[in-house]
Amino acid sequence: MDQQTIQQQTACFHCGEQCDKEPVIAHGKSFCCEGCKMVYEILNDSGLCDYYTISKNPGASRRVAVRKDKFGFLNDEKIMQSLISFRDATQTHVTLYLPQMHCSSCLWLLENLHRLQPAILSSKVNFTRKEAxxxxxxxxxxxxxxxDLLTSIGYEPYISFNDMKKTKPVINKSKIYKLGVAGFCFANIMLLSFPEYLGINAAEENLVQTFRWLNVLLSLPVFFFSASEFYTSAWKSLKHKFLNIDAPIVLAVWVTFGRSLYEVISGTGSGYFDSMTGIVFFMLIGRILQDKTYEQLSFERDYTSYFPVAVTKIFNGKESTVSLPDIKLNDTLLIHHEELIPADGILTRGRAYIDYSFVTGESMPVRKEMGEIVYAGGKQTGSNIEILVIKEVAQSYLTKLWNREEFQKDKAGTQLSFVHLLSRYFTWIVFAVASVSALYWSVIDPVKIWPSVTAVLIIACPCALLLSNTFTNGNILRILGRNKFYLRNAQIIEEIGKIDQVVFDKTGTLTTGAGSDIIFIGEPLSLKQKKMVAALASQSTHPASKAIAVLLGGGSKCKIEDFSEIPGYGVEALVDGTAVVIGSQRLVSGKTQQDEKTSVYVAIDHKVSGRFVFKNHYRNNIGELIDSLKDHYGLAVLSGDNDSEAATLANMFGEHAQLYFQQKPEDKLQRIKQLQQQGKKVMMLGDGLNDAGALKQADVGIAVSDASNNFTPASDAIVDAAALPKLQQFIKLCIINKRIVLSSFIVSILYNIVGIFFAVQGTLSPMIAAILMPASSLSILLITFGSSSFVAWKMKLLK
Known part of the structure; x- marks a missing residue:
């Protein structure tokens, strides 16, 4: 066996990719292609080469040239109006998604666009969303x-059909305002209460009353405005006959405010306004921290997020741009290289090599001849083709697949957070303690009934439980986000902690979406033979031939005569006078291939030399991930591809793993259901539309996304492909999350026991409440942040 590889030593100064044997040399620097050199020259001419000093090799590769006039559709007024966010007589505002953005150099360059084009007035980058x-x-x-300018410097905007439909997001800052009000009032009430905590001279009685009434005024905005967040949540849960954790919080706020107002009006005390405002303040901090972590990502995506905004239509021999909603039956569309087919159609010109991996999971492109049907969602990987539309976009196979009822339904039996279940018991225990206290004092001293009951409800507020949950979840979400694992909401942390079955898609999940490992099996080829095979392969537009040409060092200057391409079989020619044939085994040897491995056979001078075998390129460290999961979880693979990789996967996953091949989208969905019917808690990882139903049905659906404009279907979580090997650590951190919450809850219970000891006696003073409430909240913050951060550091998820 002889495995052919390309030796690459020199890194491109612009993008950092390895250059070919003969790198492009300019300005004393090496570049992998003319595109990277051109970007450097643009920046150099504009005095923007600081771009290269902030980060090493910060650019994106420019090996694949962008089609000229690719963004011609932006001249269409209708399309442009749907994309821009503001326009007046002099200026236009637009937000563009730039998936190539990845480092501080990118941010610096994109915020200096005005130096490249003076007509650009400003550019602001949202690095998290990769938007400018x-x-x-x-x-x-x-x-x-x-x-075009952004594209020329390596930041091609990704504009999808979905961008035309979606409404512009409205930033909701209400929680921030509520937090600000609560924080201001809480701090000032504490300040005004200090003299009373420490004991005030009886001669200053008027000053005491003034401070108390000031506290009443300061508490009103918190009670009516800041706490409304919890009123809404509690009311919604009660309407559904469920007592969520916000219900006892609301009760505690009302009782605290009512009792405090009574004391001030009656002149019997200063009340517990500090405790009431403190509860609301700390609760809002937890909620905002949690919300901020995942508000940047869109988990509700459909096929339109992947579709282009417009395509080229041919009418009476002339080309024009047409937006997707305007594509009609019998329109002729021109589909360029690497462009997505937006509607089902019949191939009328050219030879198609359609990559359906997004829809079916099949890794190798499918060859189509004129007269054959091509389906929406496939990507043309060869030269330009023309198709006759036979179904409009809304009626295409892809649209129907996405809109299938089973793909849209919500997961059944969604579990409530254990925190809500704990809060139920906690709330009833608090009511029981208050009732017993009331009965006791009704016999001993009826005067103390009201003080003891209200004091119990105030001090035994379950806010510490909610705080421990929200702050722990918020920090875990932040840590996972920094490691490029993004969850839809905090509840997914708990769901991940429960899983016992992990199911993987193969193509695009276990394997990379681009490239294959190619090995040559047969008699070793001489250097001259390699050059001849490379020269012939470079004449073909088939993706496999292109890959072989690249593997063997590109097309050489061999003389090619009598070139012939046999559709669906391969190519043959006289190369430097020697007969060379590459293609299927039937073409090369007249025999039928016995296995299902993707292979290209080679014959030189009428003698079969061997074959190039294409194997999926598995992601780096994926083997170590599988090894770490084997002993703890059931494993399965659901692949839309054939079983050519069965032996490799069986060796990787072990004898107990379930491997399924040639799985259609509905087959994957049914497999997930079967596992759930066996009592399994299933995590599904996939990357394409063919996984959408399974991701939706699984207890935890995770979309795997490469750092590009890849499609990520609707999911519970999104993980960057580079972070996939850390999956075991992510799961472990989510399991530990529950332990941290319970530990901090136990600490808060101890505070509650101390507080209730005083409360049931009817002797709870504002001084004790003022000490216990903040001390409890602050200790929860320290425990949750400290513990979760320490655990993440031990797992090497935090530096």
Missing amino acids: TVVFDHRRVTLKDVA
């Missing part, structure tokens, strides 16, 4: 020009 908001003078430059 560009403000430009539309009298001097068009939106298309802005897109």
Whole structure:
């Protein structure tokens, strides 16, 4: 066996990728291609080479040239209006998604676009969302020009059909305002209460009353405005006949406020306004921390997020741009290289090599000849083709697949958080203690009934439980986010902690979406033979031939005569006078291939030399991940591909793993259901539309996304492909999350026991309440942040 590889030593100064044997040399620097050199020269001419000093090799590869006039559709007024967020007589504001953005150099360059194009007035980057908001003078430059400029420096905007439909997000800052009000009032009430805590001279009685009434005024905005967040949640749960954790919080706030107001009006005390405002303040901090972690990502995505905004239509021999909603039956569409097919159609011109991995999971492109049907969702990987539309976008196979009822339904039996279940018991225990206290004092001293009952409800508020949950979840979400594992909401942390079965898609999940490992099996080829095979392979547009040409060092200057391509079989020619044939075994040897391995056979001078075998390229460290999961979870693979990789996967996953091949989207969905019917808690990892139903049905659905404009279907979580090997650590951290919450809850119970000891006696003073409530909250913060951060550090998820 002889495995052919390319030796690459020199890294490109712009993008860092390895250069070919003959790198492009310019300005004393090496570049992998003319595209990277061009970007460097653009930046150099504009005095922006600081871009390269902030980060090493910060650019994106420019090996694949962008089609000229790719953004011509942005000249269409209708399309442009659907994309821009603001426009007046002089300027236009637009937000563009730039998936190539990845480091501080990118941020610096994108915020200095005005130095490349003076008509760009400003550009602000949202690094987390990989978006840039560009403000430009539309009298001097068009939106298309802005897109072309970004593309020329390596930040091609990704504009999808979904961008035309979606409404612009409205940033909800109400929680921030509520937190600000609560924080201001809490701090000032504490300040005004200090003299009373420490004992005030009886001669200053008027000052005492003044401070008390000031506290009443300061508490009103918190009671009516800041706490409304909890009123809404509690009311919704009660309407559904469920007592969630916000219900006892609301009760505690009301009782505290009512008791405090009574004391101030009657002159019997200063009340517990500090405790009431403190409860609301700390609760809001936890909620905001949790919300901020995952508000940046979109988990509700459909096929339109992947579709282009417009395509090229041919009418009477002329090309024009048409938006997807305007594609009609019998329209002729021109589909360019690497462009997605937006509607089902019949191939009328050209030879198609359609990559259906997004829809079916099949890793190798499918060859289509004129007259055959091509389906929406496939990507053309060869040269330009023309198709005759036979179904409009809304009626295409892809749209129907996505809109299937079983793909849309919510998961059944969604479990409530254990915190809500604990809060139920906690609430009833508190009511029981208050009732017993009331009965006791009704016999001993009826005067103390009201003080003891209200004091119990105040001090035994389950806010510590909610705080421990929200702050722990918030920190765990933050840690996971920093490791490029993004969860839809905090509840998913608990669901991940329960899983006992992990199911993987193969293509695009276990394997990389681009490239294959190619080995040559047969008699070793001489250097001259390699050059001849490479020269012939470079003449073909088939993806397998292209890959072989790259593997063997690209097309050489061999003389090619009598070239012939046999559709569906391969190519043959005289190369430097020697007969060379590459293609299927039937073409090369006249025999039928016995296995299902993707292979390209080679014959030189009428003698079969061997074959190139294409194997999926598995992600780095994926073997170590599987090894770490084997002993703890049931494992399964659901692949839309054939079983050519069965032996490799069986060796990787072990004898107990379940391996299924040639699985259609509905088959994957049924497999997940079967596992759940066996009592399994299932985590599913996939990357394409063919996984959408399974991701939806699984207890935890995780979309695997490469750092590009890849499609990520609706899911519970999104993980960057580079972070996938850390999955075992992510699961372990989610399991530990529950332990941390319970530990901090036990600490808060101890505080409650101390507080209730005083409360049931009817002697709870504002001084004790003022000490216990903040001390409890602060200790919860220290325990949750400290413990979760320490555990993450031990797992090497935090530096």
